[in-house]
Amino acid sequence: MTLLSKVREVDREGTTRAASRIPPGAGRVLSAVEEMAEGTKLWCGAAAVMMWRGGWRGRKAAAAGLAALAVAQVVSNGLCKQLADRPRPPKEWIPHDEVDDRPESSSFPSGHTAAAVAFTAAVAPSWPLAGAACAVPAVMTAVERVQSGAHYPSDVAAGAAIGLASAWLVRRVPVLCRRHPVRLARLL
Numbered sequence: 001m002t003l004l005s006k007v008r009e010v011d012r013e014g015t016t017r018a019a020s021r022i023p024p025g026a027g028r029v030l031s032a033v034e035e036m037a038e039g040t041k042l043w044c045g046a047a048a049v050m051m052w053r054g055g056w057r058g059r060k061a062a063a064a065g066l067a068a069l070a071v072a073q074v075v076s077n078g079l080c081k082q083l084a085d086r087p088r089p090p091k092e093w094i095p096h097d098e099v100d101d102r103p104e105s106s107s108f109p110s111g112h113t114a115a116a117v118a119f120t121a122a123v124a125p126s127w128p129l130a131g132a133a134c135a136v137p138a139v140m141t142a143v144e145r146v147q148s149g150a151h152y153p154s155d156v157a158a159g160a161a162i163g164l165a166s167a168w169l170v171r172r173v174p175v176l177c178r179r180h181p182v183r184l185a186r187l188l
Helices: 003-021 024-053 055-084 097-101 111-123 128-147 153-179 181-187
Strands: none
Touching: 003 128, 003 153, 024 055, 024 111, 024 128, 055 111, 055 128, 055 153, 111 128, 111 153, 128 153
8 A cells, every 4th residue: 555545545534533523512612713713813812912911921922923823824825735736525524514614725735724833833932831722722723624624634734744844944043043144144
């Protein structure tokens, strides 16, 4: 069995299980969290609270989170979705009507997950407690994207990887600029 066929099998199994085994009440809670995360509203709101209540540490965490979120959005929605053009999971796999509300854009990768993970992973080093608080809705958003039939599990995994890479990049570039300004300028 090739890797690609194994991924397809895991995607089918994971999507059908998530769509059929999550109780309706839990599905409604997941949908409410995803709705708050739509258009990055949840993460922008969290950043505003961090800046307002968190002092210097909150402003630093919020800035890193928003910068990582922006990078993740450009990479996932601006680049990867344009290149991949993967169809959404088949409607027959989803036994509820949430499947009718999904977007028409490419399924790969999950932009919601990329944004959620990027924000959370970039916030955590500056303010671990805020990062832990953000991790809860980030995980809920990722699960909802599969449960609703909007994404395959591999789309969500790719979105999470993009989010982690974006957070790493945002946290790492200032350090590289301070340590090696001449070398970095040559690269640019």
